Amino acid sequence: MNFDNVRIVLVGPLYGGNLGSVCRAMCNMGLSDLAVVTPHKNLDMNDAYKMACHSQHILENMTIHDDLLSAIKECNISVATSARRGLYRTHAVTPREIVPKLTMASDNNKIAIVFGREDNGLTNDELTMCTDILNIPTATENTSINLSQAVLICCYELFVASGEFEPQEEKSDIATMEMREFMFSLWRKTLLEIGFMHEDKADHMMYGLRRILSRDLLSEDDIKILMGIARQAEWAAGAYIADKVDSKYEK
Template identity: 40%
Template sequence: MKLENCRVVLVRPAGAANVGAVARAMKNMGLHQLVLVQPRFRNRFWVRAMAVHAGDVVARMRVVENLADAVADAGLVVGTTSRAGLYRTPLGSARELAPRLVAAAQSNVVALVFGPEDHGLSNEDIKWCHQLLTIPASPEYPSLNLAQAVMVVCYELFLAAQAQPQSELGPRWAPARDVEFLFQRLRDAFLRIGYLHPQNPDHILFAFRRILGRAGLEERDVKILLGLARQIEWYGDGGWRILQEKQREAGVTAAPEKR
């Protein structure tokens, strides 16, 4: 299986040498799409120097202003994290998820998102990720160098691609930009009916992101859920009164009064 649809996204990388080493690791494993989000360096000398024979990866490298632009067209966005927590529940290790990611990459752009060297992905970054993976390491010092982390993940993808026979194309997932638009509409709808806490609406919404991220959403799924969001907004804006009146006219037991 091919890895040409796999994209490595580095969020706010600090070191040019690290980025060059990432490019080299990618080419070693057959990946060629590299995107930088707000790199914290200007001089690219060490990028080219450390890339060695991966100059073509560096030449095609894109630089964007935000993570949204880096993953907008991706059908699957996978973040990497060394921490577990409220908003960070990895589905599994790089080895466990690699076969699934390779299969998805036959029909979709799969974005692999790595955080800054000093503190990893923020919660704001995590919200763009449909799934999370982790790299098992010694609890004594589990934090890997950026290029090392990229190499491990790319290596697992390479092995999985070699092991899997070419098969029929799988489902094509909705691009991340459409999924994020859906979540914003759901957020507005849930706020309208008081389902989310106004001081921390993203708390519950992160759970929805995790649930739907595990399932994967096709375009038709997004359209159905957008319809649900619109209906919730309509109901919250007083549509329940219209619905209640129609039910009375039809002889249907009225819905309970809104409280």
């Protein structure tokens, strides 16, 4: 996916705070091309800078336009977002449905994702100018999403679909069966020695312990911690007994 080919377009935004939050959301998800169509004359740029935490460069490089066509004229795909349903919107899809098409197309095409006014959304003319219509899933009781939250969801879906995110990696490898069995044999020996169980119940208790420790795969580091506990418990029990024996002889 080519993130440089995705433009976020805000039509008639009213509030600087939302504009700044949009910049931050875009930046979080790897986007930077912002176009604004006829921002409200009272839009507070101080609020915008305050909310555009670490993404002021997007605010500084945004372009301002007189109408929607001017903001999207060189784009090949334009996606309108709408919270309303019905008229002119019956073919709307969800962000998750459309992102595979957008990420593929972004390699060779410019894409605009268009968001309407906080109070009134997009006009029918603006909506029908676009090649696609998006409807963000919400509970039916409250379908009105904050502007920057709507932008975030679309950018997030694109970012996830891009495959750019590198998931966390465990530093430690998953333990081998040999390591696991050695650890369990140590625990068995220790639990017998400290008197937690007797030989006749040992299998039963060990099955329980195996169940607890098999809910997810254990790493080599996990096994080392568990072996350390078993060894130390065995040592401490031995030292305690030796100590008691010593005390007896001291009498």
